[in-house]
Amino acid sequence: MPPIAQPEIEEEIRRFLFESFPLGDDPAGLANGDSLVEAGLIDSTGVLELVGHLESTYGIAVADDELIPENLDTIGYIVGFVHRKLTGAAAGNGSAL
Amino acid sequence: MAPPSEFGRDALAIDCAAAADAICAGLREIVHGLLRLRGAVVGLSGGIDSSVVVALCARALGPERVLGVLMPETESSADSVELGRLAAESVGVEAVCEEITPALDAFGCYQRRDAAVRTVIPEYGPGWRMKLVLPSLVGSDRYRLFSVVGEAPDGRRVEARLTATAYREVVAATSFKQRVRKTIEYYHADRLGFAVAGTPNRLEYDQGFFVKNGDGAADVKPIAHLYKTQVYRLAEHLELPEAIRSRPPTTDTYSLEQSQEEFYFAVPYDTLDLCLYAHNAGLPAAAVAPAAGLSEEDVERVYRDIEQKRRTTRPLHLGPQLVEPVPEIDAD
Numbered sequence: 154m155p156p157i158a159q160p161e162i163e164e165e166i167r168r169f170l171f172e173s174f175p176l177g178d179d180p181a182g183l184a185n186g187d188s189l190v191e192a193g194l195i196d197s198t199g200v201l202e203l204v205g206h207l208e209s210t211y212g213i214a215v216a217d218d219e220l221i222p223e224n225l226d227t228i229g230y231i232v233g234f235v236h237r238k239l240t241g242a243a244a245g246n247g248s249a250l
Numbered sequence: 251m252a253p254p255s256e257f258g259r260d261a262l263a264i265d266c267a268a269a270a271d272a273i274c275a276g277l278r279e280i281v282h283g284l285l286r287l288r289g290a291v292v293g294l295s296g297g298i299d300s301s302v303v304v305a306l307c308a309r310a311l312g313p314e315r316v317l318g319v320l321m322p323e324t325e326s327s328a329d330s331v332e333l334g335r336l337a338a339e340s341v342g343v344e345a346v347c348e349e350i351t352p353a354l355d356a357f358g359c360y361q362r363r364d365a366a367v368r369t370v371i372p373e374y375g376p377g378w379r380m381k382l383v384l385p386s387l388v389g390s391d392r393y394r395l396f397s398v399v400g401e402a403p404d405g406r407r408v409e410a411r412l413t414a415t416a417y418r419e420v421v422a423a424t425s426f427k428q429r430v431r432k433t434i435e436y437y438h439a440d441r442l443g444f445a446v447a448g449t450p451n452r453l454e455y456d457q458g459f460f461v462k463n464g465d466g467a468a469d470v471k472p473i474a475h476l477y478k479t480q481v482y483r484l485a486e487h488l489e490l491p492e493a494i495r496s497r498p499p500t501t502d503t504y505s506l507e508q509s510q511e512e513f514y515f516a517v518p519y520d521t522l523d524l525c526l527y528a529h530n531a532g533l534p535a536a537a538v539a540p541a542a543g544l545s546e547e548d549v550e551r552v553y554r555d556i557e558q559k560r561r562t563t564r565p566l567h568l569g570p571q572l573v574e575p576v577p578e579i580d581a582d
Binding site: 190193196197198199200201202204205217218220221222225 | 385391392393394395396411412413414415417418558561562
């Protein structure tokens, strides 16, 4: 099965963030480069929630050393991280999901 | 030799006699003048903060108008009652002991928490002990996510990252401890016509290290403006027993012993005191790093953590919010 395309990941991540955290009325109002933690949108419990969501939705395991802002602090980073994990998994064992 | 203007740990020095006098005057004004109450109830944990508060209340209001309440439960540390009683005795205050295990059992505190722990450590069961831990903030920008450490009866330890659901459930269930204790404090306060004196120091108050409507609830918080280092100095000035002054700070909340920095704070309290003081004074990280014994980058991390905790714990400080004002009532 081919990995999910980045626009689909972004749409799903936006939906998850919008449903889980107080982002206001307009999910599109959050730019791909906005820091989720600095903006006070998610806290450390929120990061736990986000990681749990990524692991269960995309079938990936997020290692401790991957819990860094460069992977998780903006929508853009999250999409890139998930995509890399999925394509890496696909290259490694042939099944992304 | 360092120039006198260099920032150092002496920045937190206080005139203990003047600080104690000011707090006592404030306590009398608030308890008698504002609240129109006769005395104060203090929950005693055997720790430095509650010991200093009971000593200040005794000095301000008279020892016969202060009641200390010891509230052990099956998982609290054995010396909590002993040291709490010692604190009360040392300042001539009566102390009563209320065992809260039956109340916690009735609320399902232990059972609900253990069920949540089992979702990440399936073998966790009778005889096991546990605590929550955070990785250190020093030297890394990694997000600090809570893990649970379980210890089997044979001493074997298992650590697992918590899910958000399990984390919230563990914290919510454990908060029964602080809330039951506060309920008992208010029982005694109501029957005696006393106020409840809360015991947070500045670190705890500023960083939201308390349970809303649990240890965060009180009528007066006499040492909330004092850094923890200053509370220790005051304890010395008030001649509290050495056994209390030398006890390391602990949360005394989980069945495995747990330091406060393991659970909540980024660095040990004396370092955090210094960083918080410097951050409040607008000092750059580079000026603080040598005295704090941290790199400039780590002081920046501590500054960011301070700000993030202020943001995320803001709701804990808020009282019930009204949709429309009721101008006749001044609830502040």
